[in-house]
Amino acid sequence: MNAYxxxxxxxxxxxxxxxxxxxIDIAGHATRGGSAALADSAPxxxxxxxxxxxxAAGWLINGKTTMHELAYGMTGINHxxxxxxxxxxxxxxxxxxxxxxxxxxxDGEADAALGSxxxxxxxxxxACCGVIGFxxxxxxxxxxxxxxxxxxxxxxxxxxxxMRVLNQVMAAIVPAFDAARANTPQAQASVGVLATxxxxxxxxxxxxxxxxxxxxxxxxxxxxxxxxxxxxxxIINVETWAAFGHLxxxxxxxxxxxxxxxxAGATTDAARAAAEQVRRAFTDEVDRALEGVDALVLPTxxxxxxxxxxxxxxxxxxxxxxLVRPFNLxxxxxxxxxxxxxxxxxxxxGLQLIGRKGDDERLCALALHLQDMLDHHAVPxxxxxxxxxxxxxxx
Numbered sequence: 001m002n003a004y005x006x007x008x009x010x011x012x013x014x015x016x017x018x019x020x021x022x023x024i025d026i027a028g029h030a031t032r033g034g035s036a037a038l039a040d041s042a043p044x045x046x047x048x049x050x051x052x053x054x055x056a057a058g059w060l061i062n063g064k065t066t067m068h069e070l071a072y073g074m075t076g077i078n079h080x081x082x083x084x085x086x087x088x089x090x091x092x093x094x095x096x097x098x099x100x101x102x103x104x105x106x107d108g109e110a111d112a113a114l115g116s117x118x119x120x121x122x123x124x125x126x127a128c129c130g131v132i133g134f135x136x137x138x139x140x141x142x143x144x145x146x147x148x149x150x151x152x153x154x155x156x157x158x159x160x161x162x163m164r165v166l167n168q169v170m171a172a173i174v175p176a177f178d179a180a181r182a183n184t185p186q187a188q189a190s191v192g193v194l195a196t197x198x199x200x201x202x203x204x205x206x207x208x209x210x211x212x213x214x215x216x217x218x219x220x221x222x223x224x225x226x227x228x229x230x231x232x233x234x235i236i237n238v239e240t241w242a243a244f245g246h247l248x249x250x251x252x253x254x255x256x257x258x259x260x261x262x263x264a265g266a267t268t269d270a271a272r273a274a275a276e277q278v279r280r281a282f283t284d285e286v287d288r289a290l291e292g293v294d295a296l297v298l299p300t301x302x303x304x305x306x307x308x309x310x311x312x313x314x315x316x317x318x319x320x321x322x323l324v325r326p327f328n329l330x331x332x333x334x335x336x337x338x339x340x341x342x343x344x345x346x347x348x349x350g351l352q353l354i355g356r357k358g359d360d361e362r363l364c365a366l367a368l369h370l371q372d373m374l375d376h377h378a379v380p381x382x383x384x385x386x387x388x389x390x391x392x393x394x395x
Contacts, residue, residue, distance in 0.1 A: 002066070002082045002083070002084045002085060002100075002103075003019070003065050003066060003084040003099075003100040003101075003103040003104035003107065003109055004019065004063040004064065004065055004066065004100060004104065004109075005022050005032070005034070005063075005064055005065065005066045005081050005082070005100070006022075006029060006063055006064045007062065007063040008029070008061075008062070008063055009060060009061065009062055009063075010026065010055065010060070010061040011054070011055045011058070011059055011060040011061050012055075012058045012059070012060055013060065014060070015058045015059050015060040016058075016059055016060065016111045016112065016165070016168070017059070017060045017061075017062045017110045017111045017112075018054060018059045018060070018061055018062070018110055018111065018112045018113060018114065018169065019061070019062055019063055019064070019065045019100070019101055019104040019105075019109070019110040019112075019113040019114070020051060020061055020063070020064050020065065020101075020113070020114050021064070021065050021067055021098050021100065021101050021113070021114055021115045021116055022034060022064040022065060022066065022067055022081075022100070023067060023071050023097075023116055023146060023147040024048045024050065024051060024114055024116065024145060024146050024147075024156065025044035025046065025047060025048040025051065025145035025146070025147075026044060026047055026048070026051055026061065026064065027043070027044050027045060027046050027047045028043050028044070029043055029044060029064060030042065030043050030044070031044055031147060032081070033067070033069065033070050033071065033147055034066055034067040034068060034069040034070065034071075034078050034080070034081045034097075035069045035070050035080065035081075035247070035252070035253060035254070035257075036080045036252040036253075036254075037247040037250045037252040037253050038247075039252075044145070046145065047145060048142075048144060048145025048146055048156075049142035049143075049144040049145055050114060050141060050142060050145070050146075050156050050173045051114075051145065053172050053173050053175070054114075054169070054172050054173060056172075057171075057172035059169075059172060062109075062110055065084075065098075065099075065100025065101045065103075065104050065113060066078060066081045066082050066083075066084055066099060066100035067081070067096070067097045067098060067099055067100055067101075068096030068097035068099060068121075068257075069081070069253065069254050069256075069257045070240070070244050070247075070253070070257055070261075071096075071097040071116060071118060071121060071147070071148075071154075072097065072236075072240050072244070072257050072260055072261070073096045073097060073256060073257060073260070074093075074095065074096045074097070074119075074120070074121075074124055074317050074318070074320050074321055075093045075094075075095070075096050075099075075308075075311050075317055076093055076094035076095050076096040076097070076099025076100075076102075076125060076128075077093065077096075077256075077308065077311065078099070078254070079254060080254060083099070083308070084099050084100045084103035084104075085103065086103065086106070086128060086129055086305075087103055087106035087107035087129060087130075088106060088128070088129050088130040088347065088348060089305075089347060091307045091308060091309065092128055092304075092305040092306070092307055092308070093128060093305050093306060093307070093308055093311055093317075094125055094128055094129060095124045095125030095126070095127065095128035095129065095305065096121060096124065096125060097115075097116070097118075097121040097125075098113075098115030098116060098117070098121050098122050098125050098126075098133075098159065099125050100113075101113035101114065101115040101122075101125070101159050102115070102125035102126050102128065102129040102131055102133065102159055103125075103129055105129070105131045105159045105160060105161055106129035106130055106131045106161075108161075111160065111161075111165055112158055112159060112160040112165050112166065112168075112169050113158065113159045113160075114156060114157070114158060114159075114169075114173075115133065115156075115157060115158075115159055116146060116154055116155065116156050116157070117133075117135040117154065117155045117157055117328065118151060118153045118154040118155075118236055118328060119153065119232055119233070119236050119321055119324070119325040119328050120320075120321040120324030120325050120328070122134065122135050122155075122157050122159060122336075123135060123300050123324045123334060123335075123336035123350065123352065124300070124301065124320060124321060124324055124336075125159075126159055126300070126336045126338075126350065127300035127301045127305075127336050127338070127348075127349065127350025128301075128305045130338045130347070130348035131159055131160065131161055131338060132159060132160050132161065132162075132163060132166055132335070132336065132337055132338065132367070132371075133157070133158075133159045133335070133336045134157045134158055134159075134166055134170070134333070134334075134335045134336075134360075134363075134364070135155045135157050135327070135328070135333065135334045135335070136155055136156075136157050136170070136174070136333050136360050137155075137331060137332065137333045137357045137358050137359075137360055138152075138153075138155055138328075138331035138357075139331075140155075140174055140333070140358070140360055141155060141156045141157060141173050141174055142156070142173075143155075143156055147243070148239065148240065148242075148243030148244070149243070150239065150242070150243065151239050151243075152235065152239065153232065153235060153236055153239065153328040153329065154328075155328070156173070158170060158173075162371070163337075163364065163367050163368040163371050164183060164368065166364065167179055167182045167183055167364050167368070170182065170360070170364065174360075177360070177361065178361045181361040181362070181365060182360075182361040182364040182365050182368070183364075183365070183368065184365050184368075185365060185368045185369035185372055186294065186362065186365045186366045186368075186369045187214060187369050188215075189213075189215045189216070189294040189295070189366055189369070190215065190216040190217075190218065190292070190293045190294055191210070191213075191215050191216070191217055191218075191293055191294060191295050191296065191297045191353075191366075192217075192218055192219070192220030192289060192290070192293040192295070192296045192297065193206075193210065193217050193218070193219055193220065193296075193297050193298070194220055194221065194222055194225075194289075194296055194297065194298040195219070195221070196225075196298050196299060196302060196323055197302070198298075198299045198301075198302040198303065198323075199302060199303045199304070201304070201341055201342065201349075202299045202301070202302065202303065202304070202349050203299070204341075204342070205339050205340060205341050205342075205349045205351075206297070206298075206299055206339065206349075206351050208339070208340075209339040209340075209351050209370065209374060210297065212370075212373045212374055212376075212377040213369070213370050213373055214373065217297075218293065220289045220293065220296060221289070222282075222285055222286065222289055222296075222326075223285070224278070224281060224282045224285050224326075225282075225322075225323075225326050226322070227278050227281075227282065228278060228279075228282040228325075228326035228329050228330065229321070229322045229325050229326050230275075230278075231274070231275035231276075231278035231279060231282070231329055232275075232325040232326060232328055232329040233318075233325070234267060234271050234272060234274075234275040235272065235275050235276075235279070235329065236325075236328075237260075237263070237264035237267045238264070238267050238272050240260075240261065240264055241261060241264040241265045241267065244261060245261055245264070245265055247261075248261055248262065248265075278329070279329050279330070282326060282329060282330050283329075283330040283331065283332075286327070286330045286332055286354065287356075287357075290354075290355070290356050294355075294362060294366060295353045295354060295355050295362070295363060295366055296353070296354040296355075297351065297352070297353060297354075298323055298352050298354070299323055299349065299350065299351065299352060300323065300324060300336040300349070300350030300351065300352040301320055301323065301324075301349070301350055302319065302320070302322060302323055303320075304347070304349070305320070306320075323352065324336075324352065327354055331357060332354050332355060332356070332357055333354070333355045333356075333357070333359065333360045333363050334352055334353070334354050334355075334363075335352065335353045335355075335363055335364070335367050336350040336351070336352050337350065337351050337352075337353065337367050337370060337371060338350060338351075339351045339374065340374070351370070353366055353367055353370075
């Protein structure tokens with residue numbers, strides 16, 4: 001599946017395996033960020049804090065995963081480091097930027113993976129690849145040893161196939177994480193459902209999943225969602241330019257990222273200031289929407305992922321992140337859980353849960369309950385290997 005840029009083992013043999021995105025330092029291994037411009041980087045002198053904690057907890061690291069170059073893209077396509085093949089649908093994009101981490105988990109090459117999420121970069125590939133992806137509350141997981149070094153949006157977080165495994169990762173990388181609380185399924189809950197104008201198949205899958213949950217649902221609204229999406233784009237542009245703009249002069253940055261970096265360098269101070277105003281307003285709006293409910297619910301992606309061929313032909317992908325990026329801006333914890341499409345379909349979409357800041361354990365407990373209920377209500381579907389719609393050739 002080409003999920004890894006480097007395979008090795010580090011840690012306790014026999015421990016659960018975890019893959020690490022190549023923007024997170026592992027001592028003795030170069031952190032290249034999926035970019036030829038960083039190909040000659042010296043090996044990291046020390047582990048990132050999350051890596052150190054995983055090793056201390058007995059996890060076995062089995063390599064570094066590929067990613068969208070410089071964590072600055074949503075497709076996962078990387079012509080230098082390699083594009084990992086989506087294990088759920090061979091012709092779909094794997095999603096970015098934590099593409100390799102999502103594929104390694106989805107294909108069973110690792111029990112879990114670490115990714116990073118600056119504008120949906122854990123949740124988006126998780127939804128593309130049919131796995132769970134969690135962006136913790138901003139600041140809950142240490143970013144020491146993660147790239148870019150300075151960010152007001154980025155979060156290190158886990159991907160897994162099972163919520164109980166994801167909770168084990170969280171317990172390892174967040175010393176104060178209340179694992180007992182996170183592993184107590186929340187059967188009695190009230191959630192606020194957001195109208196997003198997503199594709200009908202996505203909305204139907206979300207409603208079916210909520211029906212299986214047994215939770216009380218009520219409608220909530222986030223009128224500032226689109227403005228937050230745009231503001232999130234502005235801030236990621238400013239911060240990515242500050243971190244990596246100097247690499248443009250190397251001539252080694254891929255064409256898609258180079259174009260985005262060049263445009264990002266033109267972002268004005270006034271635009272940044274306006275985006276910060278939107279950040280404050282939207283954060284307050286999310287806090288208000290969460291009053292009286294345990295979480296907000298919306299799709300992770302507004303549509304099914306595009307194919308690699310569609311992206312190569314020029315199909316825009318920016319709108320794929322319109323439902324995930326706003327919660328990087330606000331800093332709230334957000335988790336994407338795979339949900340089935342129509343009966344008989346082998347494909348999974350993503351349902352996104354948004355929680356109160358610092359209440360990551362409750363969000364994980366809600367996701368655990370929902371996964372248990374969906375597994376209980378699962379209707380056997382065609383195996384992807386035998387579905388008439390399954391592509392038989394590698395893209």
